[in-house]
Amino acid sequence: MNQSPDGTGPVPLLQVEAVSCRFGGLLALDQVSLALEEGEIFGLIGPNGAGKTTLFNVISGLTPPSGGRCLWRGAPTTGLGASGLNRLGIARTFQNLRLFESLSVRENVLVGLHHAARTPLLGALLGNGAFRRHQRGLEARAMELLTLLELEALAEQRAGDLPYGDRRRLEIARALATAPRLLLLDEPAAGMNPAEKDDLRRLIGTIREHFTLTVLIIEHHVPLMMQLCDRLAVLNFGRRIALGSPAEVRTDPQVIEAYLGGSGGAGGDGR
Amino acid sequence: MDAALLEQMLLGALLALSVYLPLRCGQLSLATPGFYAVGGYVAALLSTGVPAFAGSGATSPLPALVAEMVLGGALAGLIALAIGGPVLRLRGIYLAIATIALVEILRVLNLNLPFTGGAMGIFGIPQPFAHAEGYVLFTLALLALACWLCQRLEALRLGRAMAAIRDDELAAACVGIDTPRTKLIAFVASAVLAGVTGALAAHFLNSWNARAGSFDASITTLAFVVFGGSRLWPGPVLGGLVLTALPELLRPVGDLRLILFGAVILLGPLFFPQGLVTAERLHWLAARLGRGHHRSRQAPQTP
Amino acid sequence: MDLLQILVNGLSVGAVYGLFALGYTLVFSVLGVINFAHGAVFTLGAYFTYLLIGGAVGANGLLAGFQLPVALPFWGALPLAGLGAALVALLVERVAFRPLHRRRADPLLALITSLGAGVILVNLIQLLVGAESYAIPTGALGGLPASFPLLGARVRTVQALLLGIAVVLLALLTLWLEGSRNGKGLQAVAEDPETAQLLGIDSTAMVRLAFGLSGFLAGVAGGLVGLSVSIAGPYFGIGYGLKGLAVLVLGGLGSVPGAVLGGLIVGLAEAFVPADWSGYKDAVSYGFLFLVLLLRPRGLLGRPLPTKV
Numbered sequence: 016m017n018q019s020p021d022g023t024g025p026v027p028l029l030q031v032e033a034v035s036c037r038f039g040g041l042l043a044l045d046q047v048s049l050a051l052e053e054g055e056i057f058g059l060i061g062p063n064g065a066g067k068t069t070l071f072n073v074i075s076g077l078t079p080p081s082g083g084r085c086l087w088r089g090a091p092t093t094g095l096g097a098s099g100l101n102r103l104g105i106a107r108t109f110q111n112l113r114l115f116e117s118l119s120v121r122e123n124v125l126v127g128l129h130h131a132a133r134t135p136l137l138g139a140l141l142g143n144g145a146f147r148r149h150q151r152g153l154e155a156r157a158m159e160l161l162t163l164l165e166l167e168a169l170a171e172q173r174a175g176d177l178p179y180g181d182r183r184r185l186e187i188a189r190a191l192a193t194a195p196r197l198l199l200l201d202e203p204a205a206g207m208n209p210a211e212k213d214d215l216r217r218l219i220g221t222i223r224e225h226f227t228l229t230v231l232i233i234e235h236h237v238p239l240m241m242q243l244c245d246r247l248a249v250l251n252f253g254r255r256i257a258l259g260s261p262a263e264v265r266t267d268p269q270v271i272e273a274y275l276g277g278s279g280g281a282g283g284d285g286r
Numbered sequence: 287m288d289a290a291l292l293e294q295m296l297l298g299a300l301l302a303l304s305v306y307l308p309l310r311c312g313q314l315s316l317a318t319p320g321f322y323a324v325g326g327y328v329a330a331l332l333s334t335g336v337p338a339f340a341g342s343g344a345t346s347p348l349p350a351l352v353a354e355m356v357l358g359g360a361l362a363g364l365i366a367l368a369i370g371g372p373v374l375r376l377r378g379i380y381l382a383i384a385t386i387a388l389v390e391i392l393r394v395l396n397l398n399l400p401f402t403g404g405a406m407g408i409f410g411i412p413q414p415f416a417h418a419e420g421y422v423l424f425t426l427a428l429l430a431l432a433c434w435l436c437q438r439l440e441a442l443r444l445g446r447a448m449a450a451i452r453d454d455e456l457a458a459a460c461v462g463i464d465t466p467r468t469k470l471i472a473f474v475a476s477a478v479l480a481g482v483t484g485a486l487a488a489h490f491l492n493s494w495n496a497r498a499g500s501f502d503a504s505i506t507t508l509a510f511v512v513f514g515g516s517r518l519w520p521g522p523v524l525g526g527l528v529l530t531a532l533p534e535l536l537r538p539v540g541d542l543r544l545i546l547f548g549a550v551i552l553l554g555p556l557f558f559p560q561g562l563v564t565a566e567r568l569h570w571l572a573a574r575l576g577r578g579h580h581r582s583r584q585a586p587q588t589p
Numbered sequence: 590m591d592l593l594q595i596l597v598n599g600l601s602v603g604a605v606y607g608l609f610a611l612g613y614t615l616v617f618s619v620l621g622v623i624n625f626a627h628g629a630v631f632t633l634g635a636y637f638t639y640l641l642i643g644g645a646v647g648a649n650g651l652l653a654g655f656q657l658p659v660a661l662p663f664w665g666a667l668p669l670a671g672l673g674a675a676l677v678a679l680l681v682e683r684v685a686f687r688p689l690h691r692r693r694a695d696p697l698l699a700l701i702t703s704l705g706a707g708v709i710l711v712n713l714i715q716l717l718v719g720a721e722s723y724a725i726p727t728g729a730l731g732g733l734p735a736s737f738p739l740l741g742a743r744v745r746t747v748q749a750l751l752l753g754i755a756v757v758l759l760a761l762l763t764l765w766l767e768g769s770r771n772g773k774g775l776q777a778v779a780e781d782p783e784t785a786q787l788l789g790i791d792s793t794a795m796v797r798l799a800f801g802l803s804g805f806l807a808g809v810a811g812g813l814v815g816l817s818v819s820i821a822g823p824y825f826g827i828g829y830g831l832k833g834l835a836v837l838v839l840g841g842l843g844s845v846p847g848a849v850l851g852g853l854i855v856g857l858a859e860a861f862v863p864a865d866w867s868g869y870k871d872a873v874s875y876g877f878l879f880l881v882l883l884l885r886p887r888g889l890l891g892r893p894l895p896t897k898v
Contacts, residue, residue, distance in 0.1 A: 075460060097459035106461070113457035115450045117517075126450040127461045132443035139442050140435070150441070193461050314697065372883045379623060379696075383838045384882050387875035390831065394872035501831050505625065505704050512701045544712040552705025555698040556688050 026089040028053045028229050029074065029105075029197055034083035036069050036253075043069040045253040046083065051197065056223060056230045058244035058261075060237060062273060065250040067233045068110055071199050074231070075107045076100040102130060104196035108186040108203060110233075116175030120166055120185055123174050124157040127192025131156070157192065163225070164188045164218070179206055184218075191222065198222075200232040204239060212236065216243050237274075241265065249273065289418035291534050293490055296425040298530030300483040302510035302522035303432050307476040309516050310439075312452035313374065313469055314382045316504035317366070320389035321477040323396060323499025324365065325358030325484025330408040330494040331401065332357070346412035346489070355485040362481025363474050370470045389504055396496040407495025411488055421490050428486070429523070432479060436519035448472060513554045515561025524563055593742040595860045601748040601817070603856020604755030608810040609833035610840065610848035611762065612803030618779035618843040619792075619799045620690060622699040626681045627807055628830025629710035632823060634674040634808025635725075635815035636714060641666035642729045649719025663729040667754075667812045674808025675801045681706045682800040690796070714823040724819040725812075747817045754813060758806065759849055766845065771798060779843065828871075835878040841891020850889060 027050035036044035044066045051057050059067050072078035074085055076097040085092045087103050095103065115123050125132070132153055138146045161167045164184040169177065174185060183203055190198055200219070204212045216239060223230055234240050240247060241261040249257040249264060251273040257264050264270055301318055308315040332339040332354050339350040369388065376384050396402050403409075415421050439445035447468045450458040459465045488494040506529070514525020532550060536543035609631060616624045643660025646652045661669070685702040727735060727747060736743045766772040777785040778795040786792055811826065836855050840847025855874040862870045881888060 077456065077460070097456070098462050098464050101460055101462035109457070113454045113460075115453040115457065117453050118446075118449055122446065122449070126446050126458070126463070129443060129447055130462050132446075134443070140438050142438070142441070189461060376882055376886055379842070380838065380882060380886060382700075383623075383834055384879060386831065387835060387878045387882075390875045391872050391879070394869055394875075398868035501827065505700070509701050509704065512697060516697075541716050545709050545716065548705045548708030548710075548712060550705070551708060552685055552702050554705075555694075555701050559689075559692075559694050559698060 025052070027051055027086075028088060029231075030086040030089075031070070031074065032083050032086065034070070034073055034080045034085065036066070036073060036078060037081040043253050044073070044080070047250070047253070047255045048083075049248050049255065049258060051229055051231060053196075053229055054223075054227065055245040056219065056232065056243055058240040058247040059231065059233045059250065060235070060240055060247060060264075061250035061256075064252075066253040067250055068201055069253075070250070071107060071201055071231075071233065074100075075105055075199060101193055101195070104194075105199065106190035106193045106195035106197070107199035108183075108190055108201055110201040110205065112182050112186060114174040114177075114182055114185060114189070116173070118174055119171050120161065120174055120177065121154075121157055121170040123185055123189050124160055124192045125153060127189040128153050128156060130193060160188045160192055163191075163222070180211055183207070183215075187218075187222070191226065195226075195228065197229045197231065200230065200234075202233055202235065204234055204236055212239055219243060289422050291531060293418055293421045293425060294534075295527045295530045296422065296429050297483055297487050297490070298507075298510060299429055299523045299526035300425070300432060301480060301507045302514065302526030303429075303436065303519065304476045304480040304483065305507045305511045306436075306516065306519060306522040307479065308469070308472045309511060310445075310452060311448035311469055311472050312455065313472065314378065314508075315385045315473060315476060316382055316508060317385035317388050317473075318476060318480045318507050319499040319503035320385075320392040321362035321366065321480035321499075322484040322487070322503070323392060323494075323496065324362045325355070325481030326488035326494045326498050327396060327402055327408070327484075328358035328361055328481070329354040329485035329488040330411050333412050333489070334408055334410060340412060346414050348414050351414040351486070351489060355482045358485035359478040359482035362484070363478040366474045366477030367470070370473045371466070374466065374469045374473060386501060386504055389499055389501065393496050393499050396499070403495065405495065407493055407497075408488075409493035411492050411494065413492070414489055418490075421486075425486060428482070433519060433523060444468065444471065509551050509554075511561075513551070513558075513561060515558075515563035517560070518563055518565065518568065520568065521561045521563035525561065528562075591742040593740055594744065596857070597739075597742075597744050597748055597752065599857035599860030600853060601751040601755075601856070602859065603853035604752050604759075605810050605814055605852070606829075606832055606836045606855055607849040607852025608755050608758060608806050609829055610836040610852055611759070611845065612806045612810075613833055613837045614840075614843055614845060614848045615775075615799040615803045615806075617837070619775065619782075619796050620686065620696075620699070622686070622696045623703075623834070624681070624686075624800075624803070625700055625704040625830070626678075626685065626707035626710060627703075627803065627833065628826035629707040629714075630674050630678050630681070630804050630826075631807040631811040631814075631829055632714065632820075632826030633677055633710060634670050634811030635820045635825075636718065636723070636811075637670035637673040637808065638663075638666050638812030638815055639723050639725050639820060641669055642725060644723060644725070646718045647721045647723070649721060650715070650717050652717045653719070662731060663725070663812075663816065666729070667809055670812045671805040671808040674811065675804035677710070678800045678804025678807070679797060681710075681804075682797060686796075686800075687793075711823045711826075718823075720822050722819055722821045722825075723815070725816045727816070729816070745817075751813050751817055754809070758809065762802070762806075763845065771795075775799060832871075832874050835874040838888055839874070839878050839881050841888030844888065844890040847888055847890030854889075 029051045031047060031049050033046045033048050034044055035042065035046055047070060059070065061067055069078065073080045076095055076099065092100055115126060134146050134149050158167060161170055164187060166181060166185055166188060169181060177185060204215050207215060219230060222228060244261060246259060247261055247264045248255055249270050256269045256273060257267040301322060304318045333346050333350065334340065339354060340346060373381065373384050397405060447458065447463045450463060451465055451468055455465055510525035510529050511522045513529055514523065515521025533543055533547050536546050539546060612627055613623060640657050641661050642663055643657060645656040646654060681703065685706040686699055689699050689702065733746050736745045766776060774790045775795050775798060777788065777790055778792045782792050832855065836851040837848060839854065840851030855877060858873045858877060859870050862873055
């Protein structure tokens, strides 16, 4: 494990330090801080509009924060951008699904293997033996990932033609192809029935073991999150109102207020 | 068909491929005629002004032509490299209009610079080939090379990255693709191809002036791609060949020919919104020919 | 040249650019596409004006020697020419835009179909009236003098008129957009077509209205330019069309005041290009456009579009 320079403990994989995000008059994130330890499944819950996806966008480099910063293994990630952060080891899925719709399922995963696909240009143009071997290796890795996510039978289908649940899994496969250390899942269970949600929970467990991943997950379905996550943070109106184990969060009065107090009541002191 | 028309068609196909390359990663650039004009001026100036390129009398040596094409392509590519960074941050119609502006700026420069021959341009450009047939063979080889590169692109990391950006630029960045760099590569490649084509065309046409790179040409070359199909490289090639030939083939109808040409451009996208060449039609054709030529290109697309 | 005169020159040219860009903006704001036939509609407006004041067709073209039996004063001819241009714009909408809009096709296709419509119109003009240039005689203005003194400078009447008519039209359009039911409907469709539909606004009718208005403005602009610098041939709208595009983006796509501001800036900038550099005048607007796009990609008055993840 990485040790911090002063030897006081392991450096967290990702630290979010007092991140704020302002869109015009709206403060979507207000001084949010949290730290992810390597290997944990960390949940992010909160009512609609609490700023969860905005936090994902900041962490994955799509939205520059108006204040604060993120640290990856102790080093600031400011200015890296989405592709730079992905190459560091952060991959994500999207709430509204953003697949490469005109490409096949297999090609979507191959695009995810972009970082691994670097070969000498001349050999690639001529399609020489080394290039073909490399290519076969990539195809094999892609099929492995598709098999893991039970998509292998659909490999040649156009991604845009897949049913909803398969698209969700394909997005995870594509993210995994980039060999991440941290996987951000934005509402992966949205639109799934209870059986599918159960499958998804098992799947997330499997991929954590298989890839020794750290997972940060946004999900509305609180029971699922309580079962799945090692720790949870609760956002409300852009502020982190609770952080801890599922048991701690469940009994936190502020969380109960945010979830049960009705959105009107919680809004009063939330801003 | 006469060789001169065939040559024009081949040049049209090359320009269509130049428009296709940025479009392959979702970038609507209309700068192709500007780079085409630049390449042509490089060839025209070198072959009429520099003894090493000029050869004797009205003929010029073939190696000089190749060198001019390389230099014309290089200058166009350098211009694209210099402006590509900021320009390619623009999206959609903004990018299209910025590239139209670039074409117009280049046109005004070509019209007014002290060495480009003003409105008359540069004429008496020497001929590396005695007959149009020579040009046709040479251009055919160039087109074949360009098509081969486009076909290879499908199998390459770069080609997949371009396709991913076309579908969803933001998601492409999130899987680690350096999207600005990939778009810049496509833009520069497009410029180089247009510059090379311009250098060749300047010799073939024997004279060169600022009209080579105009707004009309921007839209006409875009029409090649939209008409032929913007998804697969055979689309722009077919579009370039057909739409270049069309006004000539319509000559018998006299004054109506440009009206009919307009009607074809108007009706083409209405009846063939995907362009003439689509994956299904290629599959069908491949099946008819009994060969799996485009086997690699996945299941049929639904519109 | 006198500063005031340069100013009036610049403003009057800029006002025409603004009128022109406004037509683009109206269509862009409701459909999100650029109408490349706009330049051809402008050209038609100029020819309509010429015919309506009693001008005769030259020796070329199928209509050689044709002359309308009436000879209207310029004041009467201009709005009629605008109406004619509006009808043509509606036809362009019907043929080149509606079939694509209805099946939600790629906006790229509308660039090509509208260009096709433009090519047809321009070549139809050439076929009918030939490629020669036509001048609208200033005599059509009645007894007005060719120029008049203003603050010690001489200003061409035509240019003052250009400026005045453009300003009046812009003011009327703004009032109409803000104050009338249809104007507000048009804005609602531009804002969010689906919500507008839910509110009971007929978006197809609004699209037609946008095309009609844009055609009218283009036609009037064409007539005014025809009066001030003559009609240089069937292709003379293309240059204006391109410059209008630069003006449009300069001001911000979809912004009405932006189109006007962009037009005035470009007109003034061109007017101040020194005579020795006049060859480069046409590049001024594009240079400006380029700069603005790089510094402020949404244009001067354009609103930033939210990116939704």
